[in-house]
Amino acid sequence: MLKKIIPDPFLLVLIGTVLLASFLPARGTFAVAVGWLSTVTVVLLFFFHGAKLAREQIVAGITHWRLHLAILGTTFVMFPIVGVIAMHALAGIVPAPLVLGILFLACLPSTVQSAIAFVAMAHGNVGAAVASASASQMLGVILTPLLMGLLAGTRGGSSGLEGMGEVALQILVPFIVGHLMRPWLKDWIARNKQLVSLTDRSTIVIAVYSAFSAAVLGGIWHQLPPAALAMLFVINAILLVIGLAFSWGLGGLFGFAREDRIALLFCGTKKSLVQGVPMARVLFPGGEAGVIVLPLMIFHQMQLMACAFIARGFANRDDAALRNRA
Helix, strand or coil: CHHHHCCCHHHHHHHHHHHHHHHCCCCHHHHHHHHHHHHHHHHHHHHHHHHHCCHHHHHHHHCCHHHHHHHHHHHHHHHHHHHHHHHHHHECCECHHHHHHHHHHHHCCCCCHHHHHHHHHCCCCHHHHHHHHHHHHHHHHHHHHHHHHHHHCCCCCCCHHHHHHHHHHHHHHHHHHHHHCHHHHHHHHHHCHHHHHHHHHHHHHHHHHHHHHHHHHCCCCCCCCHHHHHHHHHHHHHHHHHHHHHHHHHHHHCCCCHHHHHHHHHHHHCCCHHHHHHHHHHHCCHHHHHHHCHHHHHHHHHHHHHHHHHHHHHHHHHHHHHHHHC
8 A cells, every 4th residue: 555655766867857857957968968968868868778679579569550650640749639629729718829829839740758768667669769759859850930920820940950960870870770689689688677778767767857957047936927827827737637548549539559558648749848949039030039938847847757657567567477387
């Protein structure tokens, strides 16, 4: 009974990370070091995932077109529809830049590193998650500005080739290299599962600290009155619940296996802060961009917390099932 009451340890780590970033955000040279550390952990994450996956798992992941369509449809169809509904429902109630920020959030692509880390933690289909999340990031360079232009009349440029190159260098290349080195690494990885799993969790913790440090230094706690900030938390929570319920239900409707439903759950509902902030600077005037990205900053933290809790729940159930069979 007591075990059910005690919060998940990893969730407590994330809460502590948010508090640390709020009071001691990364600045100057330290912020640069945190950025480099984040890049290194991302590269290691995908290197190890490539080395862990057997060839048949990767082929199955890439060729699972129904799952990919479900993930991309959730990201670029369902969320924008909900965003348009929210835009009309909140007009006159929430400040206009925040309403535009909610629509912008809904049109963004999925995250990559944290989505795949959660899929791995929850024992989902990592091969399919790598393929879908990477495709979402690259398609988002085109689709997000296009959707904002169609739905909100937003115009702006795009640094598409640079964004695609970054995705390739940090994600696809390490994944491919790790997989090519699998014959030499698979035994070592099997002996050091705890060390490899630590890479997944450290990537998420560093991402939370880095993202929230930037938000705090950007004045996130001073740009909104408490009432508007509370309303924004509620709106983001509703949007997140809708996304999680829709993606999990869609997986069941399509008859996906549990591993595929987990990939859809985490890849379909995540929204990229890393890609969203640079896009906002291009799509919106400088004065508006800071407020427009606030919904994304808050949603990003909420999705990390919620998904960490859900992923650990899946993992704990699997561990309990293994102990019962032993």
